[in-house]
Amino acid sequence: MFDKTGTLTKGVFDVSAVHPDVIEANELLHLTAHVERYSTHPIANSLRAAYPNEADDCRVENIEEIAGQGIRALVNGDTVCVGNEKLMEAIGADWHPCDHTGTIIHVAINGQYVGHVVISDVVKATSKRAISLLHEAGIKKTVMLTGDAKPVADAVAAELGLDMVCSELLPADKVEKVEALLSQKKDSDGMLAFVGDGINDAPVLALADVGIAMGGLGSDAAIEAADIVLMDDRPSKIPLAIRIARRTLRIARQNVVFAIGVKVLVLLLAALGVATMWMAVFADVGVTVLAVLNAMRTLKTEKRR
Ligand code: ADP
Numbered sequence: 001m002f003d004k005t006g007t008l009t010k011g012v013f014d015v016s017a018v019h020p021d022v023i024e025a026n027e028l029l030h031l032t033a034h035v036e037r038y039s040t041h042p043i044a045n046s047l048r049a050a051y052p053n054e055a056d057d058c059r060v061e062n063i064e065e066i067a068g069q070g071i072r073a074l075v076n077g078d079t080v081c082v083g084n085e086k087l088m089e090a091i092g093a094d095w096h097p098c099d100h101t102g103t104i105i106h107v108a109i110n111g112q113y114v115g116h117v118v119i120s121d122v123v124k125a126t127s128k129r130a131i132s133l134l135h136e137a138g139i140k141k142t143v144m145l146t147g148d149a150k151p152v153a154d155a156v157a158a159e160l161g162l163d164m165v166c167s168e169l170l171p172a173d174k175v176e177k178v179e180a181l182l183s184q185k186k187d188s189d190g191m192l193a194f195v196g197d198g199i200n201d202a203p204v205l206a207l208a209d210v211g212i213a214m215g216g217l218g219s220d221a222a223i224e225a226a227d228i229v230l231m232d233d234r235p236s237k238i239p240l241a242i243r244i245a246r247r248t249l250r251i252a253r254q255n256v257v258f259a260i261g262v263k264v265l266v267l268l269l270a271a272l273g274v275a276t277m278w279m280a281v282f283a284d285v286g287v288t289v290l291a292v293l294n295a296m297r298t299l300k301t302e303k304r305r
């Protein structure tokens with residue numbers, strides 16, 4: 001299972017359109033940049049970057065981040081909400097859809113709808129290859145979970161060749177989806193891995209059998225909750241991690257079987273009175289040396305692809 005924003009996509013959004021309703025386009029960007037002033041969400045970083053003179057003397061107070069929906073804050077005494085349709089519904093603003101494809105960030109001042117900003121993210125260069133290598137490695141099902149809107153989620157899933165996509169999820173819905181899949185695979189011996197950046201998905205990173213976090217973009221909570229951290233944020237490192245893990249386990253098993261097998265054999269020969277001193281030396285020191293040499297092969301897992 002993958003998170004979308006920041007995991008399969010770069011999490012760096014470009015503003016592709018500004019559609020103000022009653023205020024100036026510049027004022028709309030000014031407001032979004034202010035409300036997002038202290039947020040660490042990838043959307044916030046991008047909206048701040050879209051309005052260069054963000055640090056003016058406007059007062060921004062009472063900032064409240066609503067996970068999976070957006071942000072509410074007081075800007076110069078007015079309540080400004082910046083977020084998705086769910087947030088607009090929650091405050092009863094009269095929002096309207098946009099015909100542009102992309103993530104639509106709606107804005108309302110004191111409950112009145114004032115327009116939206118369309119932002120779009122790009123898929124990471126290695127995401128598609130990562131998914132196909134995972135299928136090749138025998139991963140049965142790849143799923144994407146996202147809080148973003150359905151059209152955006154479906155487009156990304158189709159581009160990457162994912163088996164399943166769940167969109168418009170709140171952080172709590174993500175937990176539910178992971179729990180459902182965890183209980184589904186109880187009867188088989190499958191494993192569930194979740195890959196995320198920890199922004200709104202740290203709980204599922206901890207819940208999955210294997211949690212994989214983005215080390216660069218990821219939050220500290222994600223890195224703390226994860227079992228594996230990808231330091232360069234490239235999803236294509238997941239098939240590599242699986243290859244390294246499988247090879248390491250294979251070599252460890254070979255060593256266990258070999259060491260115990262030789263020892264049992266020499267023990268039996270000794271019981272029958274046919275073991276020599278040199279056989280005993282081989283069963284002890286010889287086996288150790290061979291096992292260590294075999295284990296050293298784990299250092300050389302090919303890094304190709
Ligand atoms: P994902 O699951 O793709 O990583 P999130 O759960 O972090 O997405 O966010 C889901 C949606 O909530 C976003 O697509 C956006 O519409 C809205 N959202 C979340 N945080 C913010 C924010 N700081 N500003 C505006 N919108 C936000």
Ligand code: MG
Pocket residue numbers: 003004005006007197198199200201
């Ligand atoms: Mg995310």
